[in-house]
Amino acid sequence: MFDFGIKDIIDILCVASLLYYVYKLMKDSGSLNVFYGILVFIATWILVSQILEMRILGSIFDKLVSVGVLALIILFQEDIRRFFLTLGSQRKITFWTRLFSKKNKTSIQGENPAIMKIVWACEQMSKGKVGALIIIERTMSLSDIIKSGERIDAIISTSLILNIFFKNSPLHDGALVISHDRLMAAGCILPVSHDNNIPKELGLRHRAALGITQQSDAIAIVVSEETGSISMARKGTLRLRLSNDELESALSAVLS
Numbered sequence: 001m002f003d004f005g006i007k008d009i010i011d012i013l014c015v016a017s018l019l020y021y022v023y024k025l026m027k028d029s030g031s032l033n034v035f036y037g038i039l040v041f042i043a044t045w046i047l048v049s050q051i052l053e054m055r056i057l058g059s060i061f062d063k064l065v066s067v068g069v070l071a072l073i074i075l076f077q078e079d080i081r082r083f084f085l086t087l088g089s090q091r092k093i094t095f096w097t098r099l100f101s102k103k104n105k106t107s108i109q110g111e112n113p114a115i116m117k118i119v120w121a122c123e124q125m126s127k128g129k130v131g132a133l134i135i136i137e138r139t140m141s142l143s144d145i146i147k148s149g150e151r152i153d154a155i156i157s158t159s160l161i162l163n164i165f166f167k168n169s170p171l172h173d174g175a176l177v178i179s180h181d182r183l184m185a186a187g188c189i190l191p192v193s194h195d196n197n198i199p200k201e202l203g204l205r206h207r208a209a210l211g212i213t214q215q216s217d218a219i220a221i222v223v224s225e226e227t228g229s230i231s232m233a234r235k236g237t238l239r240l241r242l243s244n245d246e247l248e249s250a251l252s253a254v255l256s
Contacts, residue, residue, distance in 0.1 A: 131225030
């Protein structure tokens with residue numbers, strides 16, 4: 001007779017939540033088949049060692065598990081790093097920010113000048129079919145990405161954004177990173193998404209936009225060099241062919 005109590009229910013819910021988070025993390029990084037393989041291996045290990053009590057095969061599986069944990073840490077060190085970065089970023093969402101959220105909403109009413117300058121720059125680049133990739137940092141630090149480019153640390157300016165992505169500019173191929181309402185660095189190198197579901201007509205800028213939003217909570221804005229269309233990526237999801245008003249609304253909703 002099993003002694004099943006409230007503690008066991010909490011235990012099951014915690015394990016289920018952890019498995020779901022790992023599933024979501026690996027799905028975003030394109031490693032979903034590895035997740036399924038791990039589940040099959042764990043189920044086989046439990047069947048062999050706990051249920052069937054096969055000693056020799058069970059001991060082999062026990063050794064593989066001890067070695068496999070170390071191997072998984074090495075293989076998925078970037079995903080594990082992102083997991084702890086995500087946990088660390090949650091400390092910024094505290095009771096006090098929620099308590100004073102009404103005050104914050106009052107202070108940001110109306111047009112955000114920084115957002116409008118970004119939208120105006122995207123509008124001009126869209127008309128001229130100038131390719132651009134703009135990353136807006138949120139709670140998770142992009143210091144490593146900023147270090148990969150040329151440091152600017154300037155006030156957000158429409159004309160400066162246009163000059164950075166001018167076709168003859170040496171920085172136009174990389175990404176522009178915005179942090180704390182400042183243009184921090186240009187020509188930055190981003191991780192590229194290897195998701196097979198991305199439409200083939202989308203280029204490297206769109207894949208880079210998805211890649212950085214899969215690994216952080218940043219927002220990525222892409223202006224296509226071929227069509228001039230504006231896209232926005234967030235949480236590994238890409239919104240294509242946005243109008244200027246749609247881009248402004250989307251940025252205001254997220255950044256506010």
